[in-house]
Amino acid sequence: MAENKEATSPYPLMPSALSYMRSDQEAAASAPPSAEELRHKKRMRCLLYVAIFAVFQVVVITVFALTVMKIKSPKFRIRKALITDFEVGNATSPSFDLEMDVHFGVKNTNFGHFEYEDGIVVFWYRGVRIGQTNVEEARVRARSTRKVDVSSVDLTSKGLPANSQLGSDISTGTIPITTSSKLDGKIHLMKVIKKKKSAQMNCTMEVVLATKSVQNVVCK
Numbered sequence: 121m122a123e124n125k126e127a128t129s130p131y132p133l134m135p136s137a138l139s140y141m142r143s144d145q146e147a148a149a150s151a152p153p154s155a156e157e158l159r160h161k162k163r164m165r166c167l168l169y170v171a172i173f174a175v176f177q178v179v180v181i182t183v184f185a186l187t188v189m190k191i192k193s194p195k196f197r198i199r200k201a202l203i204t205d206f207e208v209g210n211a212t213s214p215s216f217d218l219e220m221d222v223h224f225g226v227k228n229t230n231f232g233h234f235e236y237e238d239g240i241v242v243f244w245y246r247g248v249r250i251g252q253t254n255v256e257e258a259r260v261r262a263r264s265t266r267k268v269d270v271s272s273v274d275l276t277s278k279g280l281p282a283n284s285q286l287g288s289d290i291s292t293g294t295i296p297i298t299t300s301s302k303l304d305g306k307i308h309l310m311k312v313i314k315k316k317k318s319a320q321m322n323c324t325m326e327v328v329l330a331t332k333s334v335q336n337v338v339c340k
Contacts, residue, residue: 214286236305
């Protein structure tokens with residue numbers, strides 16, 4: 121009995137320092153954030169929103185500059201050519217007089233419309249002019265192709281020199297013809313920007329004598 125009394129202390133054990141530290145930390149964690157902390161979080165959130173918005177603006181401006189604001193030269197091409205009158209000599213007496221219906225196309229890939237002035241399409245045989253036709257001024261809508269039809273073009277070999285290769289070409293059955301043209305105009309973008317551009321043509325074709333037709337039309 122004496123030993124039990126000695127072992128039992130009348131005073132409770134004092135809490136350890138570790139217990140006090142844990143209690144302080146738990147109290148600090150459960151305490152509501154101070155006004156300074158709230159202001160700091162709000163500032164950080166605003167900075168994040170500003171940074172995201174700035175990146176978005178840069179992306180939008182870059183895409184706009186690379187697509188809408190990038191102005192390209194329109195394309196002027198031959199869509200189709202049909203021979204309506206056909207007179208061709210032979211290898212010993214080479215000559216030709218052709219009448220042709222030509223269908224052109226002006227393709228505008230820009231986001232603004234293209235207005236071009238009157239132009240001339242010249243037809244050549246091995247560097248010698250054999251005919252021409254006029255193209256009236258017009259307007260091509262944004263990102264579209266305007267069809268330009270010419271009723272009749274007269275092509276003749278009367279201006280060729282005596283030493284031309286026409287006799288040889290008639291023997292092979294094809295007469296090579298090239299066309300060239302330039303339509304000067306302006307691209308109108310958003311009713312504010314006006315940029316001078318030209319639609320150029322450089323096409324080659326072959327008149328096939330056996331079928332009296334135009335084939336192998338290639339434009340660059």
